[in-house]
Amino acid sequence: MAGTQTYSNDLSESLDEKLTASSTPQRSSALSNKLSGVLSASYADSEIREALRSLDEKSIRNTAETRRRLRLDIQKEVIQRNGAVVQEFGHVAEQLIRIGTSIDRLKKCCEGMRQHITAARQENAPVLEEAATLLVQKQDLETKKRLLDAFNNHFIISEEDLLVLTGASEAVDNTFFAILKRVKQIYVDCQVLLGTENQRLGLELMDQSSRNLNIGYQKLYRWIQKEFKTLNLESPQISSVIRRALRALAERPTLFQSCLDLFAEAREHVLTDAFYSALTGSSDENYQNPMTKPIEFYAHDPLRYVGDMLAWTHSATVSEREALESLFISDGDEISKGFQAGRQAEPWSVGDDEAFDGRKALGELVNRDVAGVARALRQRIEQVIQNHEDAVLLYNIANLVLFYRVTFIKLLGSDSSLLETLSSLGQSALRQFRNVVSDNVSAIQADLVAPTPDLRMPDFLDEALGQLTALLKTYDSSLTPTSSRVADFEPIVSQALNPFLSTCEKMAKETDEPSASMFTVNCLLAAKTVLSTYDFVQDRVSELNEHLASLISSLTEYQHAFFLHTSGLHPLLAALAAIEEIPHSLIKIPTLAPFQPQPLTTASQTLDDFLPSALMDAMENLKLLRDTKLAQEITADAAARFCEDFDFVEGKLAAVDELRQSAVRESGEENEKEEQEPVPLKSLFPRTSGEIRVLLS
Structure with a gap:
């Protein structure tokens, strides 16, 4: 490219010299156009670049002589190269002529061979047809032979296999079961033969297979019977042959059931x-x-x-x-x-x-x-x-x-x-x-006898409760379903407990109150103690609680009556029973016998004598009750009721005194002498309800 650039520079300088040397104002328009075209050409054009590269490869110096001969040299080179190409194509033509000659010879040879083949085919056609027929016949025979072999192998049992299946001296082993399975399959497959035109073969084979199967199953039946006589079920390894024999014999339900x-x-x-x-x-x-x-x-x-x-x-x-x-x-x-x-x-x-x-x-x-x-x-x-x-x-x-x-x-x-x-x-x-x-x-x-003086539960009830405890423990550890535990044990409770409790109630009738109630309570409490720890007898416990509540109410009434009579309050309450809550009725209270000064003073003294030892005396009444806490609760309830009764009496007395004082004030006699005024009832019966509650608490 350096040489090309130098050549271009020299060409430009030469053209400038020519333009300068010429003083002729008129230029040829063709030369001007040529020069303009040359000067305006872009060296980036690929054709110009290729031309310049060719010039550079020839190492041509930029002289006037060289520029004049450049076209001629290039044309001469082109002519020489075209001549070389023509010469090479001549060699190719000669080779093509030789190839054509060879192809003609091959064509003639192939034609001759085709004629020979046609003639040979015509001569060998009958032989080939006969050979083809023989091959077809051979294939048919081979097919029939294969079918016959397959038929014999599938449907025909060999004498050796038949002896294994039906022979009494032959053992029952895996070979026996394999042959039995094959005979069963033959019997099933014989049904296919019945669908053909000739059914005789299928019927004969089915009949033969059926006889062989029956003999085989009879042999298997006798063998299983013999094995059962010596079979040891306790052995961890029972013969697999016996299991297989049973499964095979199941196909004959009669024989299987007999076994x-x-x-x-x-x-x-x-x-x-x-x-x-x-x-x-x-x-x-x-x-x-x-x-x-x-x-x-x-x-x-x-x-x-x-x-x-x-x-x-x-x-x-x-x-x-x-x-x-x-x-x-x-x-x-x-x-x-x-x-x-x-x-x-x-x-x-x-x-x-x-x-x-x-x-x-x-x-x-x-x-x-x-x-x-x-x-x-x-x-x-x-x-x-x-x-x-x-x-x-x-x-x-x-x-x-x-x-x-x-x-x-x-x-x-x-x-x-x-x-x-x-x-x-x-x-x-x-x-x-x-x-x-x-x-x-x-x-x-x-x-039946009366209760003992200590009112303890009788020996027979103690023994019955001991038995019931054992029964409850046994039943509690049983596998009875939860849904039926209550209903299933109810008859046992009725038989093992109810008759003894009824007997205790009959014994209680042989004594007076409160001993009868205390004796019954002692028996029921013992029974409740035994039953209360088991959830399936809670209904029975509820019944006992109801019965106990009735007896406790009776004992509470007895203690209440003891408080009223011993304290001297009962006559006062009895007299006040007919008094109404109206002034006309209340004013009659001082006229009643128990509320006269002397009887009322005596009642007050009796109450004072009673109160210091009231609780101890009341508890002494229930000392034979086995549950001390229950005795205290009964006594406390009776004391509370006694306090309410005292409140009632005290209120009546206060109301009477208030009415009497009001009557005196209304009559204008407030200034009379004190000894002429009526004596207040409260002064004759001075105890207050607060004092009573403190002494009985």
């Missing part, structure tokens, strides 16, 4: 023998286990004896159920599915279309297994109930039986014969309990 019946009979005998062994230490085979402690030898207490038998029965039932669960329902609903399929094979074996309930069937089977134990349990518990007359023991037995009955409902359901046995035993124990209590009450009433 269950045989199994139930065997298990009933085993459990019954085990129960007798637990009781006595020896079984039917005279085998004695030195490691076990016989229940009849070690359970001396009747309640423990019954509890141990029930506990053993519960433990055996739980173990039996767990073992049978692993046999019958541990693998899901396969037995139920088998029964569903069995209804189609044996529609006569099931009376309804209800789905098989594994849990329900398990409960029924366990119930049948423990039926013998239930009979033995009933016999022994009934012996215990009939041979004892302890009411608490009988109720504890009944409650214990009820506890286990609730427990067995969760294991066996509500329709179990064992639950019926327990219900009958519980009712028998309660019936015997009622009989014993009734006999005790009858014996007590036959020897």
Whole structure:
């Protein structure tokens, strides 16, 4: 670019020199335009820049000679380059001619080959057609062979497999079940063959499969029966083959039910023998286990004896159920599915279309297994109930039986014969309990006597309350639902408490008041103390409170009467009963006999003598009441009522004195001598209500 710039500068200087040297005023317009175009050209134009770059590459010096030959040199160079291009295109033309010749030769060769192929095809066409026909026939034969092999493999049982399925000497193992499953599938798939035009093959195969299945199920049935005779349910690992056999046999409900019946009979005998062994230490085979402690030898207490038998029965039932669960329902609903399929094979074996309930069937089977134990349990518990007359023991037995009955409902359901046995035993124990209590009450009433001088509760009530306490504790720890606890225990309270309280009330009638009321209160308070700590007998406590309130009111009346009569206030109150609150009636009070000066003075003296020891004397009346606090409350209530009565008398006396003074003032006799004035009643009966309350507080 530096050279180009130099060349441009030189060209500009040369042009300036020419313009200066020429003094001709007239210039050619063409030259002027050319020069203007050259001078006005922008060096930023890409074409000019490329031209200048080309000149710079040639290293041409800017001289007059060079400028004159520049165009010729450039044209010469262009001509030379165009000649080189033409020469190269000549070589390309020669190559194209040779390629065309080669293509013509190839075309002729291909045409010859096409003619040979056409001729060969015409000659080999019959052979190819025959070969194609043979290939089609070969494919048909191969297809038929594959179908025949598949048919034989699927629908035909080999002699060896058939021997495993039906042979009595062959073992029942996984191979047996695999073959049994295959034969069942063949029987089902034979139904497809019945849909073809030729049904004979399908009928023959179904008949053969049905016979094989029946023989196989008979073999399985006999094998299960044999295994059940030696099956040990106490083993933690029961053979999986037996479980699988039961699930397979469920597809024949008749055979399955027959196996269950045989199994139930065997298990009933085993459990019954085990129960007798637990009781006595020896079984039917005279085998004695030195490691076990016989229940009849070690359970001396009747309640423990019954509890141990029930506990053993519960433990055996739980173990039996767990073992049978692993046999019958541990693998899901396969037995139920088998029964569903069995209804189609044996529609006569099931009376309804209800789905098989594994849990329900398990409960029924366990119930049948423990039926013998239930009979033995009933016999022994009934012996215990009939041979004892302890009411608490009988109720504890009944409650214990009820506890286990609730427990067995969760294991066996509500329709179990064992639950019926327990219900009958519980009712028998309660019936015997009622009989014993009734006999005790009858014996007590036959020897009915008056209360003791100290008015304490009788011994039979103390004993009855002790029994009731034991009954309450037993019932409180029972499993009776909260909603029915009150109603269920109400009959027990009526039988164990009410007759004894009624007897105490009859005894109270043999003595006078207040001893009768105090004796009854002592008995009721003792009963209330026993009942008050249990929420399910609060209704009975409320009844006792109502009865006690009536007796306490009677004792309060007695104490009030004691205050009135001993204090001498009773004649005054009796005389004032007919006086009305009007002046005409009040003015008659001084004319009444108790309000004459001498009787009123005597009454005042009697009151003064009474007040110092009034409370002590009143408390002495209730000293035989066992609850000292209650005696104090009764006495305090009576004293308060006495104070109210005194207020009434005092008010009447004050009103009379006020009326008499008013009458004197109105008559104008205020200045008469003092001894001629009427004597105020208050001066004759000077005590005030404030003083009375202080002395009786």
